[in-house]
Every structure is written in structure tokens, then in C-alpha cells.
Amino acid sequence: MYKYDDYDQQIVDERVLQFKDQTRRFLAGELPEDEFLPLRLQNGLYVQRFAPMLRIAIPYGMLSSQQMRKLASIARRFDKGYVHFTTRQNLQLNWPRLEEVPKILEELATVQMHAIQTSGNCIRNTTTDQFAGVAYDEIVDPRPWCEIIRQWSTFHPEFAYLPRKFKIAVCGSEQDRAATQVHDIGIHAFLNQNGDVRFKILAGGGLGRTPMVGSVIKPSLEPEHLLSYLDAVLRVYNRYGRRDNKYKARIKILVKALTTEVFSEKVEKEWSHLKDTQARLPQQEIDRVQSFFTEPDYEALTNIDFTDLALSAEPDFQLWLRRNVHPHKKPGYSAVTLTLKATADAPGDASAEQLEAISDLADRFSFGELRVSHEQNLIFSDVPQRQLHELWLRLKPLKLATPNHGLLTDMICCPGGDFCALANARSIPLAEMIQRRFDDIDFLHDIGELDLNISGCMNACAHHHVGHIGILGVDRKGEEYYQVQVGGASGHDASLGKILGPSFKMDEVPDVIDKILNTYVELRTPEERFVDTCRRVGVQPFKEKVYAKAA
């Protein structure tokens, strides 16, 4: 993975000093709250319902075991001993003290980490495929490009006060596991006919109040022009994006208002002035960054027959093999998902003890590296298949071997009204209610692949529009209600879900989901996943079942 050089380290160290001074001035009353606000946000610091919340960047979801141990120690020393992984591959501390945040940043800087631009109206953490570099269907490793974008976007002087936040995602494989179509900019890396890397650029996707799928504004871009092209897109957005209404300020509204054609023409015109300046990326720098993402010392192994592996072990292990173990580009290796979705724990939460145990296991089984997925899970990317059973045995007592990856109970869930000041409704208790109701693992495996996403408000942190089943918390005269939609998806075939009808009280939701699942079981063909059936039959049969009057 990427390692800082002296330039990177100095920039992060200087940021710590800058924020320390800003915090001091705020606490001394020299900096008013409304002027400190954007400064602290650009350092990931929110003031929430009960305490500040600090969002720490995990660039494109990659972590070393050493960094993970530091996070565990920070969680213990400055928080209540646990952390929360977010849907943007970042990490949140829910209980830090504002006075101590500069100290936390100082600690993070010692392991090449920071909280830069994890919030605010600026370019946020770039995200990618959690299987980047090891995916069986990968065409181009997206990580070097994510790192190049990370550096370019860090303290970009022109784009620190955009109309609204700005999110970029990169993918380089056939299956889009980075939800690039619902980002402000989505980048698809591919190889052209000569085998050279090119980028397809999408713009104007997004969730929130007005969900939209992005459209292609540049079918093929040379890598040396990546930064100048991004500069051009951002400049058009910075100048012409709406600033009069926060809910119409994202780039998707601008692209839609101008049309994709006009927007891309404007970008093209801007880019023609920028492309042959200093902004052109030197090949030496591309080579340098790529050199950090080479293969680890893989052994020469052959693939093991999983049926044999499963037969010799416990039934639980079979389920885990089927759900949580993923194909790998190297023979004899697999990637493994540790779902942070055990019933009764808030989705995405992990304790300091778990983080330390995970770090030890990463050192032992997966070259000391970890990934965070936007599904709020952790990944060991390079596990030798012959060690899978041993790893599973060690994960089980840590409550990290729940065999539910990609199933109903592996839900994506925002912190909701328990923590977040924006939320209309709580999401964690609902997640737990659903996990308790659907605790029969055989039933879950029979239902199969199903993304359930729960957002506590229309800001859509849990991406409910692209959940196969999406749940949105709404406020009805001061009471928590939940709107249910079906048929969304976030992959290459991204689609937005359709709302079933009037919203429900929290304790009605598990029954509603049960009815939705029964409808699927009745209507599915043998090959169909839940979302396929939704697409074929539409929303009507689900609606009829859910809102049917009791006979």
C-alpha cells in the first residue's frame, strides 16, 4: 500500500498545527462558531446530538494492521473504546472531546493518517472497490489512481468552498463494486485496444433528496490528463453550481439543468486551456505511485476444491465459505469479508479489542493489510485458502464470522437518530429488530443476495435508494415513520428503488419485510435474485401484498 514520503508527512504534520491553532482560537473566543464550522468540518469534526463526532479518512478503504492498532488505541484513550465504519470507507469516533481533537490528529499523523476533507463542501475521500488489486474480474488496479486523486484533492486551493460536498469513486473491474454511478464523479478505468489505461468519466450521479444515476461526459481520457480534466469539471461546477439552495447545490442538479451535452461541452472548453499546463501528470509520478501497489509475496499455490474443504468441517463453516469468501485473482488465495453485522451490535461498529485482534489476524493471514468496504465491513484481501478454516475458527469467538455477507442481515445502516443531529428517525434499533426477526440463517441463505439499506433521513448516508430493499426514516408530526422501497441496485446495472406507499411505524417494518420476502418467494424463477424479480414484476405485487387488508 502507499507509504508517505517526506512531502506527504510534512503536509499532514502542518495540517495538525493549523488545526491546533484554529481550535485554540475557537476555544479562546477569537474565532466565532459560524467561521470555525467549515474549518472543523474540513477536518471531519461535527458537533452532534450528544458529543462531537470525528470522521477519520481511510483513503480508498486501505489500512495496515499498524494503523488499525493505532485506531484501537485512540478509541480507548479518547473515546468509549469502539469505532464506527461508515459507508464511505471511513471511520467515526462518536465521543471525542473537541479540546482533544488536535491531539488525536497528531496521533493519526504518526501512522500516516488524517481527517482531512472528510466533511464540508469540498472534495471528499475518494472511494473504490474493496477488492481492488485482488479481484478476479479486475482490468485496471484503481488504487494508484485513487492515491493520485487523493493528493490532488488534498487542500486544493480552488475547490475548498464548493456549492456542496463532492464525492469521487473509481472502479477498474467488470462489476462495479464502488457504486460509481451514484457519485458526483465516477471514474471507470479500462484498457483500450492497445492495452493502455484509459478512463471513462461519469458526472452527476448522487443520492440524497434527488437521486440520480450519473451520465458519461468523457468516454476515454488519457491518464496524464486525469488531474487537468478533474480541475475542469470542478471549475465548471464551482462557478455555475447553485449556491442559493442547499438542496439543489450538488453537481447532479447542474448537469441535469444544463443537460449532459452542454455540461460536457463546457468542461471540454475549460479543459482545452488546462490540459497542457503543469497540471499534466508526469509519467514518473504515475510509475512512482503504481510502485506502491505491487503484489505481496504470494506463494505458488493451487486452488482448493471448496466442497472438499467444507465437507471436512462444521456446517457453519460451509455457510461462511459460501457467503463471506470471495474469488481472488491468484490461485490458492481468497478474499474474506468480516461482517460487522452481528445481531445486537450497531452495523459497522467494532470494539478496540476486536480491532486489535483483527490486526493480529491480518498480520498472520493476510500480509498485514485490511480493507474497509462501503458496506461497512472489513476485508482480508489475501488469505491462503488452506488457512481459511483456521482463520474462521479464530474469527468465530470474536463475533466476526457471521456468515451473512450480502444477505438481508448484512445491512447498510447509518448512525441514525441515536447519534446524528440530522436524522428524522433512528436506524440502529430498527436494524436490530430486523436482525432478530430474521435470525434463521437457512432462510436467509434461501432468500440469497439482498441488500437492505436503512437511512435515518433523506441525506441517504446508507444509500437507501440503491438498496434492493431501501428504508428511509421520516418524521410525521414528530413521530418516527419508515418509508419502504424495493428494486434499487448499486452495481453496473444501478437503478433507483421505487417507494411502495405510505410509511410505517418502526415495529411494523419487520412484518412488511416478511411480506416482501414472501412475495419474492412466490414469484421468483429459480435463477432470480430478489432484485431480478423486482425488476421483472415491478412494484405492484409487493404493494398489493404489503397493503392488503386483513381478510
Next chain:
Amino acid sequence: MPKLLKDQQISNDDFQILKRDRAEPILPEGNVLLHVSSINQAIKANGLHNGQVGIWFDSGDEPETVANTLNQFEIIAVNFPGFMDGRGYSLARLLRERFDYRGDIRAVGDILVDQLYYLKRCGFSSFRLREDQHPDYALAALTTFTSDYQTAADKTLPVYRLRHQF
């Protein structure tokens, strides 16, 4: 009089910023900045007036239409109605890099210490500080970072070139 940060020095900014759509044909005494919508009046007065004459852009104004005339002025100001309005950063880069403006670009309006570093990188060469801003902090803010990841109007080499000593 507002404080001005320019060339590492703090002084007083004696420019009067004249309102847009101003009807009077006579300019007030001393240094003045006219809104870009009155650029013809500014061009005529430039050199004849008993003070310096410059123009100012508001954050949403488009410099494209007056690009050829810019270098007649020794000073151009860009107004930040609020510090969260980031359009002025792009505007200054256009003035400096696209239209090759070589005079003083002054940031005026809601100009605060914590944005100075970015403003400087985007091509601003002087800063009319909001009244309550601490001049010492302002000076220090200009050197917050030793090196930068991107190319901008200040023409410093971005880190991705420094690393390879181009």
C-alpha cells in the same frame, strides 16, 4: 480604514469600492474601484483621475467578456460576499492564468485569516482584511504549508513534479 495585507506588509487600504450601477458621472477623489459593469467609464478615467482606477468583480461575474481590457488596470478586485462563496477562487485563477493579468488582484469582502492561504495560491496578491481580523495571524497564514499537491496560479511546483525535479 480597512487593513491591507500586501507584499508581507500590513497597511491601510485607501481604495474606495464604488457600488455597481452607480449613476454619477464624476468619480470621487483618490483611489477607486469601479464595478466591471462600468468598465468603459473606468477605462476613460484611467490615467486622467487624481488617483488609481481599477475594477472589481463580484463572485458571480464573468471575466470572459472583458478579457482584452484587463491589463490596462493596475488593480482588479474580486469580492467575496461571504467567505463560503468559493467562486472568487476560480475567478482569480482565470484572471491570472487564462487572461494573463499581471497587476494586483485584491481579495475584498468577507476576507478572513483562515482562507488566505488558498486565496494566495489562486492568484490573489493583496487582501483587504475584514475589520476584526488579526494582522499577525493573517501574515502567518500565508505560510501554512511548505509545499502543495496541485498546480495553481502561484506557479509553485506541485509535489508530483518536485519529487522528480522537473
